[in-house]
Structure formats: C-alpha cells, structure tokens
Amino acid sequence: MEENFLSNLNEDQKKAVISTDGPNLIVAGAGSGKTRVLTTKLAYLIKNKKAWPNQILCVTFTNKAAREMQNRVMNFFKGAKNSVSWLGTFHSISVKFLRRHAEALGFKSNFTILDTDDQKKLIKKVIEGENLDAKKYSPQLILAIIDKWKNKGQLPNDVKGKFDPIEKIVHKIYKIYQQKIKDLNCMDFGDLILYSVQLFEKNSDIRQIYQKNFKYILVDEFQDTNFIQNKWLNLLVNEKNNICCVGDDDQSIYSWRGAEIKNFLTFDKLYKDCKIFKLQQNYRSTKNILDTASILISNNKSRIGKKLLSKKNDGELVKLNCYQTGRDEAEGVSDIIENNLQKKFSLNDITILVRAIYQTREFEERFLKIGLGYRIIGGMRFYERAEIKDLVAYLRVISQKTDDLALERVIGVPKKGIGESTLNQIYTFSNKEKLCLEDAIAKMIREGLFKPKIKIALEKLINSLNKWREDSKKIKHYDLIKTIIDESGYSQMLKNKKDIENENRLENIKELIRAMHDYENLQSFLEHVSLATSIDQNWEGDKINLMTMHAAKGLEFEVVFLPGWEEGLFPHQKSLEEKGDFALEEERRLAYVGITRAKQEAFISFAMRRVYHGDWVDALPSRFVGELPEKNIEKNESQNFKDDTDFDFNQDIQIEFDDEYRSPGWERFKRKNKLIK
DNA sequence: AATGCAGCCATTTTT
DNA sequence: TGGCTGCATT
Numbered sequence: 071m072e073e074n075f076l077s078n079l080n081e082d083q084k085k086a087v088i089s090t091d092g093p094n095l096i097v098a099g100a101g102s103g104k105t106r107v108l109t110t111k112l113a114y115l116i117k118n119k120k121a122w123p124n125q126i127l128c129v130t131f132t133n134k135a136a137r138e139m140q141n142r143v144m145n146f147f148k149g150a151k152n153s154v155s156w157l158g159t160f161h162s163i164s165v166k167f168l169r170r171h172a173e174a175l176g177f178k179s180n181f182t183i184l185d186t187d188d189q190k191k192l193i194k195k196v197i198e199g200e201n202l203d204a205k206k207y208s209p210q211l212i213l214a215i216i217d218k219w220k221n222k223g224q225l226p227n228d229v230k231g232k233f234d235p236i237e238k239i240v241h242k243i244y245k246i247y248q249q250k251i252k253d254l255n256c257m258d259f260g261d262l263i264l265y266s267v268q269l270f271e272k273n274s275d276i277r278q279i280y281q282k283n284f285k286y287i288l289v290d291e292f293q294d295t296n297f298i299q300n301k302w303l304n305l306l307v308n309e310k311n312n313i314c315c316v317g318d319d320d321q322s323i324y325s326w327r328g329a330e331i332k333n334f335l336t337f338d339k340l341y342k343d344c345k346i347f348k349l350q351q352n353y354r355s356t357k358n359i360l361d362t363a364s365i366l367i368s369n370n371k372s373r374i375g376k377k378l379l380s381k382k383n384d385g386e387l388v389k390l391n392c393y394q395t396g397r398d399e400a401e402g403v404s405d406i407i408e409n410n411l412q413k414k415f416s417l418n419d420i421t422i423l424v425r426a427i428y429q430t431r432e433f434e435e436r437f438l439k440i441g442l443g444y445r446i447i448g449g450m451r452f453y454e455r456a457e458i459k460d461l462v463a464y465l466r467v468i469s470q471k472t473d474d475l476a477l478e479r480v481i482g483v484p485k486k487g488i489g490e491s492t493l494n495q496i497y498t499f500s501n502k503e504k505l506c507l508e509d510a511i512a513k514m515i516r517e518g519l520f521k522p523k524i525k526i527a528l529e530k531l532i533n534s535l536n537k538w539r540e541d542s543k544k545i546k547h548y549d550l551i552k553t554i555i556d557e558s559g560y561s562q563m564l565k566n567k568k569d570i571e572n573e574n575r576l577e578n579i580k581e582l583i584r585a586m587h588d589y590e591n592l593q594s595f596l597e598h599v600s601l602a603t604s605i606d607q608n609w610e611g612d613k614i615n616l617m618t619m620h621a622a623k624g625l626e627f628e629v630v631f632l633p634g635w636e637e638g639l640f641p642h643q644k645s646l647e648e649k650g651d652f653a654l655e656e657e658r659r660l661a662y663v664g665i666t667r668a669k670q671e672a673f674i675s676f677a678m679r680r681v682y683h684g685d686w687v688d689a690l691p692s693r694f695v696g697e698l699p700e701k702n703i704e705k706n707e708s709q710n711f712k713d714d715t716d717f718d719f720n721q722d723i724q725i726e727f728d729d730e731y732r733s734p735g736w737e738r739f740k741r742k743n744k745l746i747k
Numbered sequence: 748a749a750t751g752c753a754g755c756c757a758t759t760t761t762t
Numbered sequence: 763t764g765g766c767t768g769c770a771t772t
Contacts, residue, residue, distance in 0.1 A: 132762085161762055186761085259762055326760065426759050431763095448761085489748045603762065620760045642759055660760085683757070684763040 086347040093341035100666035101354025121285035131291040183600035220260030221328030292317035296328035356385025363665040387704040396680040419628035421615040447617035448604035484563040548586040630668035635692040
C-alpha cells in the first residue's frame with residue numbers, strides 16, 4: 071500500500087511527503103506536481119495513522135481544487151467512509167466555524183453571506199443616509215478601502231494611523247456599514263475570515279478545541295494568502311507547529327486582493343525550525359514552452375529563483391502571431407483550431423487565456439459565427455444573472471427574515487406597485503422601531519399606515535412569505551422554489567415578456583432548480599451560491615475554454631492561446647499606474663502562469679489595432695513579446711502583412727513613434743525583425 | 748409607479 | 763460597443 075502511495079513520486083516529492091512533522095515549506099514550480107504532493111501527503115498522514123481525516127485542516131484556493139483533492143484522497147482509500155471534513159477554501163472553512171459559534175460573536179447561526187453587489191448597495195444606502203455625494207464617494211471606491219482594511223484584519227475600531235480626508239469619511243461609513251450588516255445578521259467575504267480570527271482570539275477555549283483537533287495543517291497556493299488569512303492559520307497551528315505550506319513565488323498574482331508574498335518569503339522566520347523543499351521538475355510542459363516561460367520570468371528581480379527542468383521533449387515551438395486587428399486575431403485563432411488542432415485534440419483541451427474578461431467577447435462572436443462550441447469560465451457568473459438573483463432573493467428571505475437586502479429585491483420583482491417612496495417610508499419606520507424590513511411592514515400594516523392598494527400588495531407578500539416558510543419545513547428546497555416561481559407571479563411575469571432573452575432565462579431557471587438538487591438543504595445551497603467561484607461552473611460537453619489568466623491558476627491544458635499581448639492591455643495600464651514596477655512584475659508573473667498552463671502547444675499573439683470603447687485604437691506589442699526567447703519561438707508576423715495590400719507598415723510605425731508609447735518590448739521586437747537597426 | 752429614451756461612462760484581475 | 767443612470771412622459 072505504501073509503495074502504491076509513493077511510487078508515483080520523484081525523490082524530492084517523496085521527501086516532501088514523508089516529512090510530516092514540524093513546519094514545512096514546499097517551494098513548488100509550475101507543473102511540478104504540488105497538488106499531487108499535497109494530496110499524497112494528506113493520504114499518507116491518514117494511512118500512517120498520524121491523524122484521522124477530520125483532524126487534518128487542508129486549505130485550497132478554490133472549491134474545485136478542494137473537490138478534486140477530496141476525490142483523489144477517497145481514491146486512495148476505496149470504500150472509506152470518512153471524507154476529509156476540514157478541506158476547503160479559507161472562506162468555506164470559516165463559514166463552518168462561524169455557523170457553529172455564531173453566538174459567541176453576537177450573530178445567529180443562519181447568517182447570510184453578502185456578495186459584492188449587496189455590499190455596494192448597502193454602502194450606497196449608508197452614503198445617502200449620511201448625505202454624502204455619491205459621485206465623490208463611489209461605493210466601489212469605499213468598498214475597496216474597507217476591503218483593504220479587512221484584509222489587514224482591522225475592524226472599524228482597529229483602524230488607526232493618519233487618515234487623509236477621504237479615509238476619514240470612509241472610516242465613518244465603515245463603522246455604520248459594519249453595524250448594519252451585523253444588525254441584518256449578514257457577513258461579507260472579508261468578515262468570514264476576520265470574524266473567525268476574532269472568534270479564536272477572544273475565545274481561547276474555542277480556539278484550543280480546534281488547535282488540539284487539527285494535528286496537521288496543509289495549505290495550497292500559500293503565496294496568495296493575505297495578512298488575515300495568515301493570522302487565521304497561525305491561530306490554528308498546534309504547539310508542534312505541524313503546518314505544511316505549498317506555493318510558488320513566481321505564481322503570486324493576487325496582491326491586488328491583499329495577498330502578501332511576505333507570508334511566503336518569511337515563513338522560515340516565523341517558524342524557525344522550518345524545513346524547506348524545492349520541487350523543480352516540471353512534468354507538464356514541453357521544453358520549448360517551459361523555456362519560454364522561464365526566460366520571461368527571469369526578467370523579474372524579486373524572486374527566490376529556481377530552475378525548472380522539463381521532463382518532456384522539445385515539442386513544438388511556441389508560436390508568436392501578429393494580427394492586424396482584434397477581429398483578425400479571433401479569426402486566426404479559430405482558423406488554427408479548425409485547420410490544425412481539431413485533428414489532434416478535443417475542444418476541451420484547448421483554452422484561450424485573456425488578461426481581462428471582456429476580451430472573450432471577440433472570440434465568442436467568432437465561435438458563434440462558425441459554430442464552434444465554447445464555454446466562458448468567469449465573467450457574468452451564473453448566480454449574477456438577474457433572474458437567478460431574483461429567485462435566490464426569495465430563498466434568502468425565507469431562510470432568514472432579517473435579510474433586508476433580499477427582501478428589497480423581492481419587493482421589486484415581479485412589480486407590485488411599490489416604488490421608491492413607499493420603500494423609503496418603510497425604511498424610515500424600520501429604523502425608528504429597530505425592526506427588520508419584514509417586521510416593519512407587518513407592523514405598518516397593522517397600524518394602517520399604507521394606502522389600500524399598497525396595503526393589499528404588501529399583505530399578500532407577507533402572507534406568501536410566511537406560507538413559504540411553513541412549506542420549507544415540509545417540502546424539499548428544490549420543490550419550494552417551484553412553488554415560489556408559481557405563486558409569486560414570477561412565471562406569469564416571464565410569460566408576459568416576449569423578448570429573445572426569455573428562452574435563456576427559462577433555461578437558467580431550470581438549471582437553478584437542477585443545481586439545487588446537489589445540496590442537502592436550503593442553507594447549504596445558499597452558501598454555495600455565495601461562495602462558488604468562477605471555475606466552479608459546469609465543464610460538461612466538448613468545448614473550447616475561455617477564461618482569464620487569473621482563473622486559470624492551478625489548471626492545465628494541452629493547448630493554450632494567449633491573445634492580446636499589447637502594451638496597456640497586458641501588462642495592463644491600470645495596474646502599472648497604480649503600482650508601477652511592482653505591478654509590472656506581477657503582470658509578468660501572470661504571463662508566466664499563462665504560458666505554463668500549456669502542456670503541448672502555446673500560441674501567443676497581438677494585434678496592431680483593436681476596437682476599444684467603441685472606436686479603433688492603435689496598439690503596440692507588449693514588452694513581454696520582446697522578452698520571449700528567440701530560439702523557442704516561431705514568428706508568423708510577416709505573412710500577415712504580405713497578404714494585406716492596404717496596410718502601410720512603415721507609415722504606421724511613424725505614427726506610433728511617440729516617446730510616450732514606446733515600450734522596450736516593441737523596440738526589441740522591431741530590431742529582431744529588422745524593422746529598425 | 749412604471750416605462751422609455753437620451754446621454755454618459757467605462758473595462759483588471761475575484762474569494 | 764453597450765450597460766447603466768437620470769430625467770421626462772404616461
């Protein structure tokens with residue numbers, strides 16, 4: 071059995087697996103089998119009776135990764151009944167803690183998790199309540215600052231230091247906002263981690279229970295943890311310091327979300343007797359692909375530095391294609407797929423990775439036109455669609471009466487003849503009486519504060535909600551939703567609409583009902599709704615994948631297309647403006663992540679002109695293009711221009727020879743192609 | 748209160 | 763380009 075476990079591993083991997091006790095840091099390059107190591111370690115701990123499955127805390131970056139790991143471990147132990155119960159993302163594990171111990175923090179166990187949309191709406195309400203200019207203080211901006219504080223583990227009373235005028239206001243809003251969501255018995259994403267930390271800090275008895283229980287802690291993608299997540303981990307590590315973190319500094323791409331690479335780089339300072347393992351054998355990509363990625367990333371100054379060795383053959387050269395326009399690029403990519411790739415690969419093996427999600431649109435249009443199947447991972451997510459949010463809002467209020475945000479949506483759809491003014495009255499009343507919206511409405515009805523028409527509408531709604539709550543005790547949640555769709559007038563509303571989108575809406579609702587079957591009860595379904603990540607959507611059928619490079623982290627594909635390598639788009643201008651050289655290096659890491667997703671073939675491309683904001687914009691090749699190693703690359707720019715008689719290449723260069731737009735990559739690109747001396 | 752239209756703005760990445 | 767806000771109309 072033990073042979074079975076370890077025989078698939080190389081020497082370095084084996085060492086990392088069997089070093090179970092004390093702090094361990096595994097520095098694992100792209101494609102070096104870090105997930106395999108982590109999974110094997112998990113199984114190894116169980117097999118050797120070092121711990122029971124429920125005594126291991128294992129944190130992954132996405133739910134998908136958690137699920138895969140769960141499956142793999144179960145495969146090790148065929149017929150085992152115990153799954154690894156504490157395996158999940160920081161957020162999903164936190165929810166588990168918080169549901170159990172909500173009272174200790176003054177919450178009720180059935181709290182609702184707010185999404186970004188809810189957060190913004192709530193902040194907007196606070197801004198309006200404070201009579202502030204919503205233009206100057208956009209919810210977006212305020213939320214970003216609040217999130218930053220939360221990522222650092224600071225609740226309103228902990229935030230200190232010198233405030234600039236804006237931060238002063240934001241702090242005030244933060245205070246009110248935080249109180250409000252607590253009153254609503256809701257938590258946002260940041261709260262899940264933050265309150266877990268607070269739970270353990272304030273209740274050492276509770277902390278000790280878990281600390282004792284978790285004999286081992288395993289952490290994946292450690293390079294992308296932020297301050298508060300690191301603290302969360304440190305609070306749970308037992309006195310033997312049995313914590314094993316896996317990561318790759320070259321794949322740290324989430325600093326904008328508060329991730330601190332410092333956690334990774336100073337791990338051995340925090341845990342003095344830490345053992346460090348390096349995995350440097352790449353089993354994923356061909357030599358050409360790996361060399362391309364390695365040379366590119368070597369332009370970064372701040373990195374631990376490691377040399378990845380490919381276990382594969384040279385493979386195809388990495389193709390570098392230059393197109394005239396964004397549309398040509400989409401056409402070119404689809405041509406390559408149709409003419410060359412479809413013979414060798416299934417569509418599922420082919421993925422297009424973009425910097426920003428809106429870039430998928432051009433490809434979408436093309437694939438629709440020629441009838442190639444595709445799926446977009448991320449973007450407008452399933453649970454962000456209006457009809458889905460509507461129905462989920464009904465479920466939320468039923469599950470928790472105090473969810474005012476959901477009730478407000480419910481009041482709005484289908485239309486009940488209740489508008490802003492009535493809503494404002496209700497809000498005023500609920501503030502005064504310190505009641506949630508629903509209770510406020512009920513009381514206002516009793517006191518006869520509504521006009522007859524409105525009273526009838528609201529009375530009907532309240533009665534329905536109560537009925538559905540009763541129903542929910544008797545019938546399955548996936549039947550409950552059907553009742554709601556029917557009795558709320560939602561289905562009638564859809565029937566009355568006659569636009570093209572309607573079919574899609576009905577499809578989505580069917581899919582919602584189907585998805586509900588996968589969950590035991592209403593609450594666990596609602597939890598899934600708020601914590602599902604973009605890559606948690608369905609991967610069924612044989613289709614080309616479209617997603618951002620961020621979303622592709624941890625995944626691998628036979629063929630990868632990397633379009634849009636243009637200055638301003640990639641590296642993205644906004645990131646450079648914000649954080650300069652630091653951001654540039656992160657963009658480069660993103661490029662590294664992108665290239666290293668490919669197993670057999672990689673196609674990098676850029677366009678000379680592109681439609682942006684509705685009009686044509688000239689583009690320059692990304693500086694990263696100039697950093698690609700000549701010997702591993704096959705360039706296909708020339709024939710594009712040869713075929714095109716309208717295009718005066720020299721003239722275009724002159725136009726673009728503004729200092730402002732000059733990028734190092736472009737200079738080098740031209741030199742290589744003998745466009746300049 | 749609901750609908751419709753004009754003009755505005757924006758597009759980085761997400762648990 | 764297109765989605766969203768705000769204003770005017772019904």
